[in-house]
Amino acid sequence: MTPTLLDIHSVSLTFPGVERPILSNITYAVQTGDFVIVLGSNGSGKSSLLKLIDQRYQPSSGKINLDGKLLTSYRDKSFHCAVKTLTQNYHESLFTSLTVLENYLLIRQQYEPNLLAIKTQHESEFLQTYLSQFNTNLSSKLNQIVDQLSGGEKQALALALTVLYPPRILLLDEHTSALDPKSAEQLMSMTQQITEKYHITCILTTHDLAIAEQYGNRILALRNGKIHHRIENDKKQDFNQENLLAACY
Amino acid sequence: MMLASLISAIFTQSLTFLPLALGISISYSLLRATDMTLDGSFVLGAAVFARLVTLGISPVIAGLCALIAGSLAGVMVSFIQRGGRVDPLLAGVLATFILTSGNLALMGRPNINLLTQHTLVSTAFAQSNLAGWSLVALYSLSFCLISCLLVRSRFGLMLRALGDNPALLKRLGTPVETYRLLGFALTNSLAAVSGILTAQTVGYADVGMGFGMTLTGIGAIILGQQILRAMLKRTTLRVAAEFSACVIGVLLYFFAMNGLLRCDINPVYLKMILGIILIIFLRSAVNPNQKRAQS
Amino acid sequence: MKKLTQLLITLLCVAALASCDQKKPSEITIGIIEPLEHTAMNEIVAGFSDTLKQLYHQPVRIKVENAQSDANLQRAIIQKMHDANYDMIIPIGVGASQMSLAMVRDQPIVSLASDLSDSTRQQLHPCNVAVVHDEISAKQLIAFVHAVYPQLTHLMLIHSAADKVFPEVTETIAAGKAVGITVDHLMVATLPELYNSAQSIPAQTQAILVLKDSLIVSGISTLAKLAADRHLPLITSDQGSVQDGAAFSLGVHERQIGVEGAKLAAAVLNGQSICNLPVVNMEKLTVFVNPNALQKDSQTLAPIQTAADQMHYTIEMTKTGV
Numbered sequence: 001m002t003p004t005l006l007d008i009h010s011v012s013l014t015f016p017g018v019e020r021p022i023l024s025n026i027t028y029a030v031q032t033g034d035f036v037i038v039l040g041s042n043g044s045g046k047s048s049l050l051k052l053i054d055q056r057y058q059p060s061s062g063k064i065n066l067d068g069k070l071l072t073s074y075r076d077k078s079f080h081c082a083v084k085t086l087t088q089n090y091h092e093s094l095f096t097s098l099t100v101l102e103n104y105l106l107i108r109q110q111y112e113p114n115l116l117a118i119k120t121q122h123e124s125e126f127l128q129t130y131l132s133q134f135n136t137n138l139s140s141k142l143n144q145i146v147d148q149l150s151g152g153e154k155q156a157l158a159l160a161l162t163v164l165y166p167p168r169i170l171l172l173d174e175h176t177s178a179l180d181p182k183s184a185e186q187l188m189s190m191t192q193q194i195t196e197k198y199h200i201t202c203i204l205t206t207h208d209l210a211i212a213e214q215y216g217n218r219i220l221a222l223r224n225g226k227i228h229h230r231i232e233n234d235k236k237q238d239f240n241q242e243n244l245l246a247a248c249y
Numbered sequence: 250m251m252l253a254s255l256i257s258a259i260f261t262q263s264l265t266f267l268p269l270a271l272g273i274s275i276s277y278s279l280l281r282a283t284d285m286t287l288d289g290s291f292v293l294g295a296a297v298f299a300r301l302v303t304l305g306i307s308p309v310i311a312g313l314c315a316l317i318a319g320s321l322a323g324v325m326v327s328f329i330q331r332g333g334r335v336d337p338l339l340a341g342v343l344a345t346f347i348l349t350s351g352n353l354a355l356m357g358r359p360n361i362n363l364l365t366q367h368t369l370v371s372t373a374f375a376q377s378n379l380a381g382w383s384l385v386a387l388y389s390l391s392f393c394l395i396s397c398l399l400v401r402s403r404f405g406l407m408l409r410a411l412g413d414n415p416a417l418l419k420r421l422g423t424p425v426e427t428y429r430l431l432g433f434a435l436t437n438s439l440a441a442v443s444g445i446l447t448a449q450t451v452g453y454a455d456v457g458m459g460f461g462m463t464l465t466g467i468g469a470i471i472l473g474q475q476i477l478r479a480m481l482k483r484t485t486l487r488v489a490a491e492f493s494a495c496v497i498g499v500l501l502y503f504f505a506m507n508g509l510l511r512c513d514i515n516p517v518y519l520k521m522i523l524g525i526i527l528i529i530f531l532r533s534a535v536n537p538n539q540k541r542a543q544s
Numbered sequence: 545m546k547k548l549t550q551l552l553i554t555l556l557c558v559a560a561l562a563s564c565d566q567k568k569p570s571e572i573t574i575g576i577i578e579p580l581e582h583t584a585m586n587e588i589v590a591g592f593s594d595t596l597k598q599l600y601h602q603p604v605r606i607k608v609e610n611a612q613s614d615a616n617l618q619r620a621i622i623q624k625m626h627d628a629n630y631d632m633i634i635p636i637g638v639g640a641s642q643m644s645l646a647m648v649r650d651q652p653i654v655s656l657a658s659d660l661s662d663s664t665r666q667q668l669h670p671c672n673v674a675v676v677h678d679e680i681s682a683k684q685l686i687a688f689v690h691a692v693y694p695q696l697t698h699l700m701l702i703h704s705a706a707d708k709v710f711p712e713v714t715e716t717i718a719a720g721k722a723v724g725i726t727v728d729h730l731m732v733a734t735l736p737e738l739y740n741s742a743q744s745i746p747a748q749t750q751a752i753l754v755l756k757d758s759l760i761v762s763g764i765s766t767l768a769k770l771a772a773d774r775h776l777p778l779i780t781s782d783q784g785s786v787q788d789g790a791a792f793s794l795g796v797h798e799r800q801i802g803v804e805g806a807k808l809a810a811a812v813l814n815g816q817s818i819c820n821l822p823v824v825n826m827e828k829l830t831v832f833v834n835p836n837a838l839q840k841d842s843q844t845l846a847p848i849q850t851a852a853d854q855m856h857y858t859i860e861m862t863k864t865g866v
Binding site for chain 3 (some may be wrong): 450
């Protein structure tokens with residue numbers, strides 16, 4: 001059996017002044033290599049769950065372990081290298097007023113503290129090849145400001161930069177929902193290729209049952225902050241849209 | 250003849266204002282923080298310089314001390330803001346409070362006369378006006394150039410990233426507070442440079458001399474940006490363009506002010522007319538772009 | 545390209561306009577710089593213009609420009625007067641005077657209501673300035689207060705953080721000490737603070753004193769009410785504040801500053817060397833009295849009358865009383 005990577009143990013989340021808990025008593029374990037799909041209607045607590053894993057929120061009770069150690073026991077920097085988030089809002093993952101190359105350099109300096117030692121010429125050659133895997137247009141736009149890219153290009157860039165140094169866990173919070181169906185489809189299949197290639201464990205929230213059916217190997221359905229239904233890998237036959245619809249809504 | 254003197258008036262007035270405007274531009278466009286302390290740091294530079302010079306200290310050392318004092322003012326603001334516990338605008342207001350009485354305490358009185366003092370530029374001005382202003386230009390432009398290079402460097406990249414997305418920069422493991430501190434130190438010492446140069450060219454340091462300077466600066470910079478955007482047909486400006494916008498804006502502001510004054514327009518109406526001209530100008534300059542975007 | 549042309553056209557228009565301020569060669573032009581909008585400034589200017597007309601009979605054009613507390617604008621105004629070769633520049637106040645001296649080396653300057661000392665003036669190369677001081681000395685002021693109220697021992701001085709007030713505060717305290725008056729002082733940085741700060745003046749205070757301090761004077765009605773409530777005389781150092789509710793003041797007619805300035809200007813225009821003209825101190829002091837306010841403060845006119853007569857000051861009742 002594969003070791004447990006992420007262990008969520010009876011976690012609840014309440015906000016002061018809000019009566020109903022956002023999440024209550026969630027227990028769930030994620031193994032290395034999982035592609036977990038979190039389904040649920042708006043307000044079911046999907047995004048909050050990701051924010052707890054990302055440490056943007058702290059649980060009101062319960063605990064979350066990563067590799068058997070409490071999340072809070074990790075140093076900031078090593079935690080943010082291990083767990084990365086991508087949302088539909090690319091503003092959160094990119095410096096939108098800077099160029100593509102500058103964005104890359106800033107990610108690079110996380111692992112290469114001596115920024116001055118980075119040679120721009122050398123890096124831009126590498127970046128061109130690297131980006132061409134994600135989006136063929138991007139590699140010719142190194143000196144363009146991110147704001148001037150198209151929506152699909154921005155999301156592709158955000159994904160490319162997020163996995164430039166592959167994290168242990170990639171949290172995807174409806175990262176395709178702002179795109180048109182074709183771009184969303186492209187981005188989703190690219191996400192799958194990349195996570196397989198780099199053995200990244202993925203937790204993805206979505207409303208799109210088709211995505212859940214096609215990409216997920218485990219499904220977690222939330223309703224009103226509680227686990228409503230779960231489908232595991234060995235019951236893949238349950239992965240049909242009717243079942244899923246019944247599970248969530 | 251009149252045109253020549255108008256041009257020289259515009260340039261001489263712009264020269265001492267330019268470092269402050271650059272400081273405002275860095276804080277406004279790159280760090281995305283409207284730092285209200287810059288008024289205070291402008292006076293602080295003038296105050297420290299004037300006080301030390303009248304105490305008989307060499308103008309070079311006095312200038313350096315004033316520069317350091319300016320950067321310390323920036324450090325103070327970033328400490329007040331630290332960790333986002335105090336709203337940036339409020340932090341600026343608080344720092345300005347502290348600086349207002351601090352400047353008065355430093356100077357010992359509200360106004361120090363530098364007319365008969367030996368300053369950084371007094372010898373050059375004694376030779377000729379041209380020599381004096383060339384020296385002022387040398388000081389002003391070299392500080393502007395240094396900060397321009399700084400902002401274009403990797404250090405500047407961090408500052409721009411900080412202004413763009415501080416949360417992301419923090420997640421990347423960058424000590425954002427350190428960069429915020431350095432950024433504010435840079436902008437406030439630029440304001441101090443302006444103060445030092447202004448005090449020497451107008452002959453005095455005064456606790457009230459910074460009144461409205463930041464607002465004028467922001468106005469001039471926005472003007473410059475709009476014009477440059479319209480001319481370049483771009484919505485976002487790169488670093489070099491931001492600096493050019495700053496220079497263009499400052500020159501235009503002083504051009505308009507001096508031009509209108511020389512037309513015998515009563516200064517009481519000057520700002521109103523200036524405002525109206527700018528509105529007409531901006532509307533005609535920006536409109537075509539918007540029409541294109543809508544269609 | 546279209547926009548570039550627009551820009552150029554706008555620039556050219558302004559440039560064309562810029563050359564419109566042509567000075568007639570035969571006419572004498574004098575530029576007066578008011579640093580901010582203030583009634584006192586207008587009085588000074590009126591005094592100057594009227595007197596100069598009487599003393600100098602050639603055609604004179606007087607241009608008055610107001611900088612509205614904007615240092616950039618003040619600088620542009622002085623620069624313009626310099627570039628247009630004005631025959632004389634008259635800055636009013638400390639800051640405008642220092643700025644004019646720093647920027648103008650080759651035109652005569654008559655500095656009004658400034659604190660420029662004769663020794664500073666002699667150090668300038670070339671020395672191109674004549675000066676009219678407007679401050680009555682702290683000694684004179686305290687001596688008068690002492691003459692009016694010989695029994696007075698505790699005086700409250702309320703002042704702002706503004707230009708030139710600081711040395712006067714020190715002098716006033718020293719002058720008070722010399723005649724046995726303890727001068728407590730209270731600094732008020734902004735007008736809204738005035739009411740609250742003034743409430744806290746100590747109980748032993750016997751009179752409130754205000755110098756020629758524009759911030760405090762602009763809030764004089766607040767102090768007038770306090771003075772009436774506490775039955776204390778409110779003594780000031782200018783004409784306007786008495787009109788607005790102070791009991792009495794020892795000061796000069798603002799107009800008189802302009803008159804003295806015009807005498808210096810006429811002397812320079814008639815060819816006298818500017819640097820040899822003496823620094824003029826305002827000597828003709830006037831006691832301004834507001835009978836209504838005096839009554840409200842529970843004071844009488846008699847001691848003021850006696851003191852004024854004794855010290856040979858003219859006494860003047862204000863017409864518009866509160």
